[in-house]
Amino acid sequence: MDTTQRTEQQRSADRRRRELLEAADRVVLRDGPQASMNAIAAEAGITKPILYRHFGDKSGLYAALATRHTDALLDSLRAALDAPADRRERVEATLDTYLAAIEARPQVYRFLMHPAEGSQSDPGSDQGFDVGKHTAPLLRRMGEELAQVIEDRLDLGPESQQLARVWGHGIVGMMHAAGDWWLYERPCSRADLVRILADLLWGRLAAAGDKVGGPGF
Amino acid sequence: MDTTQRTEQQRSADRRRRELLEAADRVVLRDGPQASMNAIAAEAGITKPILYRHFGDKSGLYAALATRHTDALLDSLRAALDAPADRRERVEATLDTYLAAIEARPQVYRFLMHPAEGSQSDPGSDQGFDVGKHTAPLLRRMGEELAQVIEDRLDLGPESQQLARVWGHGIVGMMHAAGDWWLYERPCSRADLVRILADLLWGRLAAAGDKVGGPGF
DNA sequence: CATCTGTGTTACTTGCGGTAACACTAATGT
DNA sequence: ACATTAGTGTTACCGCAAGTAACACAGATG
Known part of the structure; x- marks a missing residue:
């Protein structure tokens, strides 16, 4: 169980993640902060669910x-x-x-x-969110x-x-x-x-x- | 054409606008900045279109x-x-x-x-929007x-x-x-x-x- | 009495964030 | 060799919020 040992698939995933980030970067540079997930996926030549698999949600992508x-x-x-x-x-x-x-x-x-x-997107969830979190x-x-x-x-x-x-x-x-x-x-x-x-x-x-x-x- | 002379209807509209603003205030105080137009309308006891008639769009309400x-x-x-x-x-x-x-x-x-x-919600429009406008x-x-x-x-x-x-x-x-x-x-x-x-x-x-x-x- | 102004509604469109459910491919382990 | 696993990718959908007709009604105004 050596966690430092990355398998071939993992390294490929990391590479893909970097590519996606670069695509997102281009879109944000072009469209500003309101760039949509659809637009970013399109720029990367793929569709939304892949973005979500890599980054969880929009905040995740933005954070990365x-x-x-x-x-x-x-x-x-x-x-x-x-x-x-x-x-x-x-x-x-x-x-x-x-x-x-x-x-x-x-x-x-x-x-x-x-x-x-x-952040704080899901209104159905229970998260309280303090002042200043934004x-x-x-x-x-x-x-x-x-x-x-x-x-x-x-x-x-x-x-x-x-x-x-x-x-x-x-x-x-x-x-x-x-x-x-x-x-x-x-x-x-x-x-x-x-x-x-x-x-x-x-x-x-x-x-x-x-x-x-x-x-x- | 005395613009300072306000008719009865106009004064009533102003009063209504103030009431709506106070309702919006309560909702924002409760829900924070992400308060929805629906929620504000509900708090005021009415439905969305009236809000839009008074304030144009969400930015207008927020600005007011x-x-x-x-x-x-x-x-x-x-x-x-x-x-x-x-x-x-x-x-x-x-x-x-x-x-x-x-x-x-x-x-x-x-x-x-x-x-x-x-601000700057409408992506179909022509407005360029400079840095710092936000x-x-x-x-x-x-x-x-x-x-x-x-x-x-x-x-x-x-x-x-x-x-x-x-x-x-x-x-x-x-x-x-x-x-x-x-x-x-x-x-x-x-x-x-x-x-x-x-x-x-x-x-x-x-x-x-x-x-x-x-x-x- | 007609009209204009403001209030209010229901029902809709559009777009975005996010999610199943499913198909495919290649590295991996026995 | 063969099943497993981990990754890539899809289409089609849900829920929700912004915003918009289209229409009905009441009261001040001429």
């Missing part, structure tokens, strides 16, 4: 697809965060890496961040990873763990919201956005002076 | 519903942001107001932030409002407009992501969360010292 992209993105973010440079440079590099990724493939970004409905897992994973980095590398006193986790999720949320808005409105260059966000994290909000005698005040 | 809650939340946030106190206190009060709101009515929060599919409008509105406040009240030099908008969306995103995570995990009290986030905005990340000689590093 999301995991691939999420892992890839997280890898590049980790690289930027681990570069040998001072803290501000690393932060800017990480922000820029994220923004470059969503800029390069906005359809993938939409799929990861706005997964239509996902949040894109990518945000959570990024938040947790950043929290870990912060906690490992920064000296934050006794509360360090709580601080790091809040900051991790908070900073990731800042990056996400600003990036989402920027991608849609394109109000400035990527470099400008990166610098302005880093300035915010570096306390420039607290340091700014009050505006006195503005127009009408 | 979201607008109500969004307006209410934005009002209370504005109040917190306009209180007579120093900047840090106002920021903390605003954060706390937001967190208290999502804590008090998580179902409403879920509905506003994760509106299932919404984002919950609440986040965008909060970001824009905060940006305006920042620009009006802070002295940020020549780039002030761009800075204010980026910061507005960034800070709102930080608040949202941290709040979402906090609501799900409940890792600390609301007051702690508020303080830690304010510390982040006040530059404590930049000021922290590097950790030296940690376990294994």
Whole structure:
């Protein structure tokens, strides 16, 4: 009973699964998050039941697809965060890496961040589903990873763990919201956005002076 | 042709519309964002076509519903942001107001932030739909409002407009992501969360010292 | 009195997620 | 060699939700 020993059929199944995932990827890239199972099956040259055998249900397929992209993105973010440079440079590099990724493939970004409905499909079942279960897992994973980095590398006193986790999720949320808005409105260059966000994290909000005698005040 | 003069029938229709919205509200509060049109109609004691006559389609109903809650939340946030106190206190009060709101009515929060599919339903139509169109409008509105406040009240030099908008969306995103995570995990009290986030905005990340000689590093 | 406006219905279409039930092929074990 | 098993694939269906006719009725309005 060696579980690591894969039979010929199993390896063929894995290969097929990868092919199906690639087909699904193409469809999602073309149609966005609302790609239907029928469309994906058609793209793969087969019919629905096979998809369901491989991935259980739509959430399963989406999860498998999301995991691939999420892992890839997280890898590049980790690289930027681990570069040998001072803290501000690393932060800017990480922000820029994220923004470059969503800029390069906005359809993938939409799929990861706005997964239509996902999960919790079966209304006849008993599953309760808590608040927050729908949040894109990518945000959570990024938040947790950043929290870990912060906690490992920064000296934050006794509360360090709580601080790091809040900051991790908070900073990731800042990056996400600003990036989402920027991608849609394109109000400035990527470099400008990166610098302005880093300035915010570096306390420039607290340091700014009050505006006195503005127009009408 | 006085458009302000409403006939008896029109006022009755408005009243009915409000009643339907309240019924929809109850259902969404009970069932979450995936409430079906059938369920809402049943709660209102009528059948589907009437809903469609009043709101066009599901997105229309959702938009009408979201607008109500969004307006209410934005009002209370504005109040917190306009209180007579120093900047840090106002920021903390605003954060706390937001967190208290999502804590008090998580179902409403879920509905506003994760509106299932919404919009862009009709695939046969010609609408192109850009990236970001799916984002919950609440986040965008909060970001824009905060940006305006920042620009009006802070002295940020020549780039002030761009800075204010980026910061507005960034800070709102930080608040949202941290709040979402906090609501799900409940890792600390609301007051702690508020303080830690304010510390982040006040530059404590930049000021922290590097950790030296940690376990294994 | 006719008309227009809004309320309400039943019955339908379309499309999607998901599932039987069944046929075929090839690696596998005795 | 032969049955078993594990995989691929199909057609045809169910249930459900969004959305749409087509039609009946009541009351304000001219």
